[in-house]
Amino acid sequence: MPQLEVRDVTVRYKKRVGIQNASLQAERGEIIGFIGADGTGKSSLMHAIAGVIRFEGEIVYDGVAYHSPKEAERIKAEIGLMPQGIGLVLYDDLTVGEHLQFFADIRDVKQDEAFYAYRDKLLHMAGLSEFTDRLAGNLSGGMMQKLSLICTLLHRPKLLILDEPTTGVDPLSRLELWEILDNIRKEEGTIALVSTAYMQEAARMDKVLLFDDSKIIAKGKLEELVHEIEPYVYEKSPCEECLTIHGKSFSLKPLDAPHTTPSLEDIFFVNALKSQKLPPKIEIGARSDGTELPEIVMEAKGLTKRFGSFVADDHIDMQLRRGEILGLLGANGAGKTTFIKMLLGLYPIDEGELTLLGRPIRSGKDRQKLKAKIGYVSQHFALYKELTVRENLLYFANMHHIPPTEAIRRIGRYAEELGFAEYMDDFPSSLPLGVNQRFSVAAALLHEPVVLFLDEPTSGVDAIARAQFWEMLRLLKQKWGISILITTHYMSEAEYCDRVVLLKRGKKIADDTVENLYKSHPDAKSFEEIFLSYYRENA
């Protein structure tokens, strides 16, 4: 009999179904991956297993069957749940050390020598040993996730449920999180259920479950799943009723083109084809007016930002050229967001010179004239929750003094081109992240800027929506000739940039085209490996 058995579990919310008739089995020491787009039921199933939400069906863990949160109380001592969201379970005003103390206390963990040894081991694994006195609110995103994980592990749970523990976490921290997880399951025989948005991580799992439309649509080892889609993946070729993404074409009907090796993310594209949920095609029309641009759109010389004694950005030089997509990469807390905020004037510049569109920026007045030419999408999409998509866009159009008839025309056009026309009268909170992301960009494009600053626009967005997003950026560059500065944690996305800049602890450590970087790192199989090699050097 398996250690964990989930039978026909359904979770219903007031208006929709979270997950329908899900079943799974897990043995001791197994890592099971939950993979799928946003809102496909991964979290619902995790909440049901953790016994924090009402469900239909039966779950048996270690011979104890439960059908409701109340019955699940009996096994809660064995469970560790880390819900989705960076630093969600942490208290900003408590230090790292106080967190460990608190989690041990509420779980009534016996605090003997063995406990302290284990606690120190976890701290060491998470690289947090030196930071026990730091307030959680002052940790970077990656550190918060590692702290959340070790807090969840502190009582040695036998059933570990981790909901997107690595989303928004940089590749290095992600690697470390997985090492912790791997050690624990080997030493303790823990079952780990892990959902992730990074397909590379699926390779480290014993079994993956594919989620779509509130159902589990496929189960098995990753290689098997990838093998299954092989017949549908072709090299890029013109076709109908098919998908062409990132230089590959996917079709259920045979195509007159050579096959190519599928990647992990391709599973989603083939699945979209199978469930006949073709994503809306992205188009970009010509802009209303042509603008003459200088060759160098943005130039930063020795830009520096300090927070007290902490240097967030240390003398950074950077150039953004006309019609270029520049990727700004780095671990959590490397200074990416701070840099963008300095460019936008959201943080005052402590030192250095900044030139935007050929004008030196010295005061707020200098910026005022440029506001109409810059578009910005923040990490959290600054949308108004109480306004519908349409109302949000009209509001932003008003802010930029776009005449109403012109505003309505442009909003209608973007809605069609970027594929969110059907959601125009919905509230942002009820929409998938991918749709919110595209309409946030539409809001930033309304005034037809010539430069676009995007701060982690793709975090937590599913593979298909991300592919569409990049298609949109590519078209914007091609049709409008605008320059884009983008930060991301998906190293595979770095490859779509013209040039990348790598930041580490506030310093620039690399600035080159993707091609050149591959040349200088001949052994690297993916961009992730290049990134890690830079980070490991003189670490």
Place this chain on the structure above:
Amino acid sequence: MKTRTVRAFALKEFVDLYRSRMIVMVYLLPVMILVLFGYGIRMEVTHARVMIIDNDHSKFSKELVAKFEHSKYYNPSVVQIPEKEALRSIKQAKTDALIIIPSSFEKRLLHGQKSEIGVFVDGSFPTRATTIEGYIQGTILDAASEVSARMGMKPKGMITLNQRTLFNQAMRDEDAVVPGLIGLILLVAPAILSALLIVKEKEKGTIFNFYASPLSKAEFLAAKLIPVFALHSLNIFLLFLLAVYLFDVPFRGSFMLYWLSSELYILISLSIGLLVSVITRRQVVAVVLTVIITVIPGFLYSGILMPISSMQGESYIEAHLFPVMYYNHILYDTFLIGQGLASEKIVLYLGILVVFFLFYFAAGTLWLKKEMR
């Protein structure tokens, strides 16, 4: 219930309250309400600007004017101007009241004839006008009775007033307002804090630490409510000291009764906060809702604005549905009267407060679910 767990959780709440500076609010809010309202609410009128036109210039009329001049309630000015001009002065809000003593005032009185004194009061603030009117009436009657006693005559229609104010002999506003404010503060402040402590975890997401752990509902509630209870218990003493030493309110009853009934009242308040935190998800909503459901009854039915006994119909019934009326009765007793437990009414009201607490606490506890909604 594992005491170690509860202690650890409660300790976390203290640390959190301290580091987020919320602790300042716990004590600043009550002191501010007491000081602002304690000084701000004024029912009595002093230094009313009274214009007197004396057309008689007799001994009697001068004696009457002197009465006004020697009272702290008036700022009189004796003038010789036409009536019309004096009335205009009221219109311009330069004068609160006008008193006209007719000519041959003394002569008529000595002859035992009826005499009329003209009194005009600015009625733009009705309560203020009524108060001033009452004062003037009293002053005139007082003067009249003095004169008549001295002359040994009993003129017809002359009333001797024998007014006495009970319990608040000095007629000081502070005595009437400050204890009522304590009833308001101890209803509002603990409720807001306890609502915030739970909703904050819901909003942030840390509530998962409770949902997903073996922590029981009783342990969670104890950990959340004990800090609020402990911190606000200190306010009972703080408010007492402010009332007695800053506002000079007398304290005639038993301190034990004041203290224990206040602790009971705080329990009611934090149970209300608990109820609010069960229904709301956002801190802002929780605060606004708590303020609405505690401040309005806390103020209306506190007895500050209007005595409950003089309420009628719906307001009388409503007043009995909120705990503030019962507690304030006990408060006023301990401060101004001092009957204490000898009064059956106070024992009954204590019992009613216990029922309030049990009801709210049971409702909040049963409603709180250890699962997502």
